Amino acid sequence: MTALVFLDPSHPAGRVADAASPQLSVLDQGVTRGDGVFESALYTGGVVRKLEAHLARMAVSAASCDLSMPSAEAWRAAIATAVAAYDAARPSSGPGAAAGTAGDTHEAVVKLVATRGLESAGHGTSWVAVSPASELGRRQRTAGVAVVLLDRGYDSTVAERAPWLLMGAKTLSYAVNMAALRHARRNGADDVIFVSSDGRVLEGPTSTVLLAVRDGDTKRLITPMLETGILPGTTQGAIFAAAEAAGWELGYGPLVPQHLMEADAVWLVSSVRLLAPVNSLDGIDIARDARLHEELTAMVDAIR
Amino acid sequence: MTALVFLDPSHPAGRVADAASPQLSVLDQGVTRGDGVFESALYTGGVVRKLEAHLARMAVSAASCDLSMPSAEAWRAAIATAVAAYDAARPSSGPGAAAGTAGDTHEAVVKLVATRGLESAGHGTSWVAVSPASELGRRQRTAGVAVVLLDRGYDSTVAERAPWLLMGAKTLSYAVNMAALRHARRNGADDVIFVSSDGRVLEGPTSTVLLAVRDGDTKRLITPMLETGILPGTTQGAIFAAAEAAGWELGYGPLVPQHLMEADAVWLVSSVRLLAPVNSLDGIDIARDARLHEELTAMVDAIR
Numbered sequence: 040m041t042a043l044v045f046l047d048p049s050h051p052a053g054r055v056a057d058a059a060s061p062q063l064s065v066l067d068q069g070v071t072r073g074d075g076v077f078e079s080a081l082y083t084g085g086v087v088r089k090l091e092a093h094l095a096r097m098a099v100s101a102a103s104c105d106l107s108m109p110s111a112e113a114w115r116a117a118i119a120t121a122v123a124a125y126d127a128a129r130p131s132s133g134p135g136a137a138a139g140t141a142g143d144t145h146e147a148v149v150k151l152v153a154t155r156g157l158e159s160a161g162h163g164t165s166w167v168a169v170s171p172a173s174e175l176g177r178r179q180r181t182a183g184v185a186v187v188l189l190d191r192g193y194d195s196t197v198a199e200r201a202p203w204l205l206m207g208a209k210t211l212s213y214a215v216n217m218a219a220l221r222h223a224r225r226n227g228a229d230d231v232i233f234v235s236s237d238g239r240v241l242e243g244p245t246s247t248v249l250l251a252v253r254d255g256d257t258k259r260l261i262t263p264m265l266e267t268g269i270l271p272g273t274t275q276g277a278i279f280a281a282a283e284a285a286g287w288e289l290g291y292g293p294l295v296p297q298h299l300m301e302a303d304a305v306w307l308v309s310s311v312r313l314l315a316p317v318n319s320l321d322g323i324d325i326a327r328d329a330r331l332h333e334e335l336t337a338m339v340d341a342i343r
Numbered sequence: 344m345t346a347l348v349f350l351d352p353s354h355p356a357g358r359v360a361d362a363a364s365p366q367l368s369v370l371d372q373g374v375t376r377g378d379g380v381f382e383s384a385l386y387t388g389g390v391v392r393k394l395e396a397h398l399a400r401m402a403v404s405a406a407s408c409d410l411s412m413p414s415a416e417a418w419r420a421a422i423a424t425a426v427a428a429y430d431a432a433r434p435s436s437g438p439g440a441a442a443g444t445a446g447d448t449h450e451a452v453v454k455l456v457a458t459r460g461l462e463s464a465g466h467g468t469s470w471v472a473v474s475p476a477s478e479l480g481r482r483q484r485t486a487g488v489a490v491v492l493l494d495r496g497y498d499s500t501v502a503e504r505a506p507w508l509l510m511g512a513k514t515l516s517y518a519v520n521m522a523a524l525r526h527a528r529r530n531g532a533d534d535v536i537f538v539s540s541d542g543r544v545l546e547g548p549t550s551t552v553l554l555a556v557r558d559g560d561t562k563r564l565i566t567p568m569l570e571t572g573i574l575p576g577t578t579q580g581a582i583f584a585a586a587e588a589a590g591w592e593l594g595y596g597p598l599v600p601q602h603l604m605e606a607d608a609v610w611l612v613s614s615v616r617l618l619a620p621v622n623s624l625d626g627i628d629i630a631r632d633a634r635l636h637e638e639l640t641a642m643v644d645a646i647r
Contacts, residue, residue: 061367062365063368065367066345070367070373073377073517154374191508192505204522213376213378214514215516218509222507
């Protein structure tokens with residue numbers, strides 16, 4: 040079941056639509072050109088997590104694409120309408136916890152999409168879709184993932200010199216990300232870490248890379264630096280804030296695959312799957328420090 | 344006015360739909376992930392030009408994306424239904440030539456799209472949309488285009504080593520192509536020629552690059568080699584066949600921008616705009632041999 044709400048100036052709280060019926064023109068440039076931006080947020084326990092971080096990143100994506108977007112206020116209103124419709128259509132899941140309340144452990148994805156719309160319309164198309172989160176993602180939080188390293192084709196300096204490549208934007212043009220995941224699965228793996236043509240660790244097709252290193256009593260959390268052309272991870276950002284408050288050291292790479300091999304733990308981090316520990320890289324098992332994972336999982340669970 | 348026909352196993356001639364109404368699910372992976380492939384063919388004088396070349400290239404694109412697609416037969420039937428519906432809905436354009444007959448000079452785009460469909464459906468979504476061709480493209484055939492050279496970020500060997508980058512596939516994930524065109528227009532140009540990070544001439548965001556060189560009585564037509572990761576141009580292919588029959592020499596680059604600067608004529612070639620002569624590169628006027636352009640235009644006009 041999916042709850043669908045379009046952003047529409049004549050409906051300040053959003054226009055509820057039937058997700059089971061066709062609702063989009065085949066001429067929308069979001070379809071014909073993958074020309075639009077999106078975000079996926081986690082909705083659980085009555086809260087859309089990191090909502091403001093998602094809205095802020097979406098605004099940056101839209102600006103990179105010269106896309107005009109509804110206001111944050113309009114998004115918030117449409118999201119509230121969409122999650123209420125979603126909750127109304129399903130039974131409660133937690134023992135004694137009604138749908139959409141703090142004790143409700145059901146997990147849903149809140150997908151925000153803004154396209155360039157019809158060429159003839161001169162304005163975009165924007166909607167919120169709330170759907171159940173995948174069971175697979177939830178399993179991978181504990182089971183972990185086997186990862187292959189794949190060449191992303193770009194070198195790590197391209198983002199600065201070629202803004203038209205939209206490196207820091209989360210666009211609807213995800214065909215390569217999906218192809219990389221299929222390539223991984225065909226090769227017996229679960230996920231991918233992209234590496235730049237000059238050998239730098241970048242990101243996953245739908246996640247941020249995080250690694251932790253113990254050094255005596257010091258715990259250090261490291262992620263690739265944004266200048267390599269990766270997407271700023273909203274979950275990575277929230278984890279870094281929590282880890283810093285808990286006394287961890289923080290670092291921003293340039294990272295190479297060897298750093299992943301030698302870390303005490305590596306994760307793929309994203310908003311809906313949250314923290315997926317990496318079990319192996321290109322078929323080689325890597326360290327999976329259980330304590331570090333536990334600590335980080337507690338931080339992630341506390342993100343609001 | 345757009346004529347729209349979905350490919351549908353229960354409608355062997357295709358299912359006619361109203362393009363002015365929403366016809367696509369917002370959950371279709373063609374929208375949410377730009378996960379699909381497409382072709383744009385020219386329909387004029389009662390003929391969909393190079394139909395078989397478009398169907399063949401689309402099958403290659405689909406195979407690169409592990410996308411199952413309707414048969415060529417199903418496409419042909421749906422296309423016939425769509426152009427008939429398009430013709431029925433408009434007046435004739437040529438003097439004394441009825442819509443859809445040989446003398447009809449009206450130009451339309453036949454867009455073929457095949458997406459991965461709904462995640463829950465297990466089959467794709469495919470349609471044919473026939474719409475009027477843009478006036479701008481038609482004007483650029485004689486006016487020509489000012490072009491900027493833009494870094495594509497990839498080096499010219501990436502296609503071979505990283506098939507997951509889908510370099511030879513025409514996917515719906517065109518956000519970068521569109522961003523490059525916007526970048527060009529913001530800088531006073533009309534179009535783009537992409538250059539690889541190692542300095543090779545690649546292709547336009549929606550076109551193939553062609554250059555001609557006179558050498559005494561010899562006329563030589565050159566296009567970048569496919570191994571650089573560009574899309575095989577259906578119009579370039581048809582022009583090469585016609586030029587060879589007319590006694591031209593043919594060549595496949597590795598080309599660098601200097602070759603474009605020194606050529607006697609450079610064109611951006613595509614199925615709907617056809618042959619757009621390049622007037623300037625990065626603001627520097629280049630040669631535009633009128634005779635060569637005339638000869639090539641005659642060849643292009645004869646393509647069926």
